[in-house]
Amino acid sequence: RKEVEQDPGPFNVPEGATVAFNCTYSNSASQSFFWYRQDCRKEPKLLMSVYSSGNEDGRFTAQLNRASQYISLLIRDSKLSDSATYLCVVNPPNAGKSTFGDGTTLTVKP
Amino acid sequence: NAGVTQTPKFQVLKTGQSMTLQCAQDMNHEYMSWYRQDPGMGLRLIHYSVGAGITDQGEVPNGYNVSRSTTEDFPLRLLSAAPSQTSVYFCASKSTGAANTEAFFGQGTRLTVV
Numbered sequence: 001r002k003e004v005e006q007d008p009g010p011f012n013v014p015e016g017a018t019v020a021f022n023c024t025y026s027n028s029a030s031q032s033f034f035w036y037r038q039d040c041r042k043e044p045k046l047l048m049s050v051y052s053s054g055n056e057d058g059r060f061t062a063q064l065n066r067a068s069q070y071i072s073l074l075i076r077d078s079k080l081s082d083s084a085t086y087l088c089v090v091n092p093p094n095a096g097k098s099t100f101g102d103g104t105t106l107t108v109k110p
Numbered sequence: 111n112a113g114v115t116q117t118p119k120f121q122v123l124k125t126g127q128s129m130t131l132q133c134a135q136d137m138n139h140e141y142m143s144w145y146r147q148d149p150g151m152g153l154r155l156i157h158y159s160v161g162a163g164i165t166d167q168g169e170v171p172n173g174y175n176v177s178r179s180t181t182e183d184f185p186l187r188l189l190s191a192a193p194s195q196t197s198v199y200f201c202a203s204k205s206t207g208a209a210n211t212e213a214f215f216g217q218g219t220r221l222t223v224v
Contacts, residue, residue, distance in 0.1 A: 032211075034212050036212075041147065041149075041198055041218070042217070042218070043200055043215035043216060043217050043218050044153070044200075044215050045215070046212045046214075049212065087152070087153075089212070089213070096160070097141075097143060097155060097158050097168070098143075098204065098213055100145075100152060100153045101152065102151065102152030102153075103152055
């Protein structure tokens with residue numbers, strides 16, 4: 001079993017749709033969590049951190065469920081420009097390496 | 111801010127050649143790492159370092175060497191290039207302080223081995 005697992009998709013949705021991605025992790029001691037966005041083999045860039053209480057940034061909402069060991073990303077009112085691959089990232093409790101999921105591909109269509 | 115700088119952006123090598131991919135960061139980050147990404151695939155960790163003088167292997171280290179003589183630089187050396195090493199290579203750095211912050215990536219090096 002991979003340390004971090006994501007549904008690879010692809011998710012194909014129309015503009016304006018709401019779409020949600022989940023990501024599960026195996027290390028219950030994991031300390032911090034992030035969602036990254038990657039466009040067409042460019043470098044991944046931070047989309048948002050994921051806080052225990054959940055957090056929102058405009059149309060994007062991130063949630064953490066420590067009991068079930070998963071994080072989620074909700075995108076409301078999808079735009080064409082949201083088309084990308086979304087990577088979840090899990091950091092260990094010590095100063096060690098981050099673990100990246102393989103990514104979920106989203107295509108938003110007109 | 112320059113952030114994480116990788117050079118070169120593109121490179122074509124012949125099988126058997128060696129070369130070094132350069133990575134430098136100006137954020138005083140302790141942790142640096144190298145990933146490769148093949149088409150349609152996720153990031154795979156090659157090597158990483160938690161500080162100057164300390165390096166360790168990731169999941170796909172064979173055929174690659176690294177060194178970390180300074181905090182700023184973390185070069186990746188291909189010893190004898192093979193077509194299977196054709197990929198996009200990303201360098202990343204992050205702070206390992208209490209906040210355990212996010213990783214910052216360079217723009218990538220697109221390597222083709224013929």
